Amino acid sequence: MRWNHAYVEHEGALARTGFGQMASALPRMMAVVLRAGWAADRRALVGLVVAQVGQGITGATGLVAVNGVLTHLFADGPTPDKLRQSLPALIVLAVVSVGTALLAAWSTAMSGRLEPQIERAVSTQYYRAVTRVEVAATEQPEIQRHLEAGKFGTDSARRMLGLSVGITGVLISMVASAAVLASLHWALLPMLLAIAVPRGWGAVRTARREYLSRRHWVDHRRAVATLLQYLTMPHAAGEIRAHEAGTLLLRGYEEMSRLVETEQRRLARAQAHTELVAGAFSGLASLGCYGMLWWLLTSGGLPLAVGGTAVVAIRNSTAGLTSLVRQVNRMYEEMLQFSDTEEATRLAAEHAIPRTGAPLPSPVRAVRVEKVSFTYPGATEPALTDVSLRVRPGEVTALVGMNGSGKSTLAKILAGLVLPTEGAVWWEGADGERVELRDADRAQVFRSVGLLAQDFPQWQMTAAANVAVGAGDRARDMAEVRSAARAADVDSLVEGLAHGWDSIVFKGYERGVQLSGGQWQKLATARSRYRDAPFLLVDEPTSALDPHAEIEAFERLRQLADDGTAVVLITHRLAATTTADHIYVLDAGRVAEDGTHDQLMARPGGLYQHMFQRQAAQYGHPPTPPHDLPTARRAGAPHPDAAG
Ligand SMILES: Nc1ncnc2c1ncn2[C@@H]1O[C@H](COP(=O)(O)OP(=O)(O)O)[C@@H](O)[C@H]1O
Ligand SMILES: [Mg+2]
Structure with a gap:
């Protein structure tokens, strides 16, 4: 079996393209x-x-x-x-x-x-x-x-x-x-053509065959290359040894390369055949050509000197022809x-992404998601259905819910990275004027948003670059890099490295170091802080942090919101959502319930209450009646009009 058959559909069309068109x-x-x-x-x-x-x-x-x-x-x-x-x-x-x-x-x-x-x-x-x-x-x-x-x-x-x-x-x-x-x-020209045409034909055939084959097999080759990459990747080294994943990968590699070899053998045979046919015709033509020259000379139709020049010219041009054929081929x-x-x-x-669009209101009072549905291309089920919520500066808006409930997708929509399939995302100004995401200047939307994605990239670059890449549109400012790192509690770690901010945070390079999962998460947090945007979306930012670091991280997010940033926090740690200003509980792509922690805990049989109590029970706490729980630092935000 070949890796991917998707190219088969192009093959017919390409194979039908004639040489004339080419x-x-x-x-x-x-x-x-x-x-x-x-x-x-x-x-x-x-x-x-x-x-x-x-x-x-x-x-x-x-x-x-x-x-x-x-x-x-x-x-x-x-x-x-x-x-x-x-x-x-x-x-x-x-x-x-x-x-x-x-x-x-x-x-x-x-x-x-x-x-x-x-x-x-x-x-x-x-x-x-x-x-x-x-x-x-x-x-x-x-x-x-x-x-x-x-x-x-x-x-x-x-x-x-x-x-x-x-x-x-x-x-x-x-x-x-x-x-x-x-x-x-006059007769010399057709002779030259008779030699050239079969070779040209052979070259075109060969080239097209090779190209089609390559296109046909591109995914397969990519998969083979990826398999090999895994084998030497430091990240995979553990599993490759402990789980014997290496044996499996190598077996896959061998099987897949054998298929490639079969294909190459087929190509080589076909090429040899074409070359033979083209060579035979071209050779026959040369023979005829020299025969005719001979006849012209002996019959007196051509002076001897011209015959000599003709031989030189024919040799010149057929020698050139070989290289022409090769080059046309390529x-x-x-x-x-x-x-x-x-x-x-x-x-x-x-x-x-459109480069123009309506400017966002300034300042933005809220981002409103209204009845948004989203289905990933090719997916059968929507990832989000009829979701409404509101995000405001100065507040922590928490998104909670089970795996696959749509939290990360919602974050992508809020960040303006994907447009809803249905519904609208409004950026609302102080006087109620508003711009819909589709009409908005997306560059401005991106400038307004800092994003710590759940699967943030770990750039194989220096520590400084890994933070500064948070604002690729600005020149690197090391003072700001340091202060972002301080805000993410990663400054002393980086500064303690042998090469400090110039350390490459990827093992295998000179000056390379290996960071732990939690340290990476902090570095990525610094990146999102360096962005310094009025909206900050953080998707499970503490999943790898130790308890101390986690509590501190949540406190810092709270502080950031109190200082005026709109913080959207996606997390499974419900202890952190107790201080959120508004919590949306997603369930299978829908907002199942929303409100402050107190409001949600007061809902009998509610999803949030259930999740919270299970987490609390893990720590040996008996289910706590709602009135004993810490309250949001701010008064519970009024129910957003669209939510419910
Ligand atoms: N890139 C994608 N392509 C197709 N489906 C996706 C993609 N990302 C997520 N999904 C699907 O969308 C649903 C919601 O995913 P996600 O938003 O990542 O959930 P959560 O962050 O709450 O765990 C899941 O069913 C998931 O399989
Ligand atoms: Mg997620």
Whole structure:
């Protein structure tokens, strides 16, 4: 079984694309290369084009000179005279070959200068586009796969430039040879074509087969690579040994690579077959070509000198042909890959987070979620159904509920990362003016939100970078990094490391250290604090913290809210929700109940009361009547209008 069969659907369409279409795309691709080159380094591009055209001219001139030399040599008369007469043509030949060498060197220098610049331009464009795609779109496997496939073509433009140079070089010299040949005798041109066509056919077939195979197997290869990655990953080292996971992974690797090998064998056989057929036809054509030349010479249809020039030209152009074939082969593949990148960039733009939108009210009085439902792409069940809630500055809003009840999804909606399938998210100003998330300037929404996701990324970078990445739009300010770290109680830990803030928080690097789960959580908390946004969403921020650290973390969040931040706290530690201003209890994607701790504890048979009492019982506390519990520091917020 192959890893993923999703590419099968593209295969038919691609296989039907004829060579004509591909060839007609070649100028377009060259135009792309030219455009990219023009944008990257105008002077280098002009130099390159001049060098290429120059080489074509020198090639043709050289051939004409060869003809001149041969004509004089094959003429009647004493040899010294013939040599003297052919001298000017010989000098032209020498000058031309020096010129060709100079132009070739110039062309190499210019393309060497251009190539990296083009790669950077294409990569930047692609990666910038991809990082602006709506999160919901990246959740759709068919979109994600297209975006992912684009990665393989980011250096294609660079290679396409090199190949364009090679191809135009050969093409120009072939056209020059063809022109000279045709001017010598009309029959020589069709002969040249007869040799070239079968080879071209073989190259196209081979290229297309390889490309289709690669596309077909891309997911499989990715899975194989991932398997291997796991084997050396420090994170997995424990399970790999203790659970013998390594044996399983290796077995999987071997099975999967055997499949790849089978595919490669199939490809190699098919390629060998194609090459044989193309070679045979091309060889026959060459034979015919030389036979015809022989006949023309013996029948007197062609002077001997012209025959000599023809042999040189045919040899020149068939030698060039081999490299042309190889290069067209690769160019063709690169072209297909590059169109994947273009397609990914286009698709990314289509699904991009809008760059414009209504400015948010300032200051924001509340964010209101109204009757929001959300279904993940491809999911059968909604993750959220008819959810309404309100988040206000100066308050801690707690979201509690069982695993899978929709808390993290709700956090993503509040953060503006995903748009609701139904319902609305309103950002409300002091005078009641409001902007819906879909119409809002999303960049401004993102700037207003700090997010500590449940599965926050552990960047393999320095400790300082791991905090400063919390505000990628600002220049790093170490004083602020330190104060964010202080607020997350991770400052002394980092400063105690041998390389302090410059330590790489990933083992295996020089200056690398290994942090514990809890330490990572604190570092990520520092990251969200560094963001310094008026809304802070923290998704199970203390799940790995020790009891002391956890209590302190909750107290700090409370303090932050008291200082005016809107804190949304997702947690299973209900001791922390006792001081929340408002608690929403989610159950299977719906708000089952909401209110202050006291209000919820007073609900007979309520879900919250039940969860709280079970947790309290774990610590040996008998179920406590509600009036003995600590009350919210602020008066319980009035019931949000939409909730219930
Ligand atoms: N990226 C996703 N794609 C598809 N389904 C998801 C995704 N993330 C979560 N879900 C599903 O949505 C539901 C709610 O998940 P989540 O919001 O993570 O719950 P919680 O944070 O309360 O544990 C679950 O059934 C989960 O399987
Ligand atoms: Mg969650």
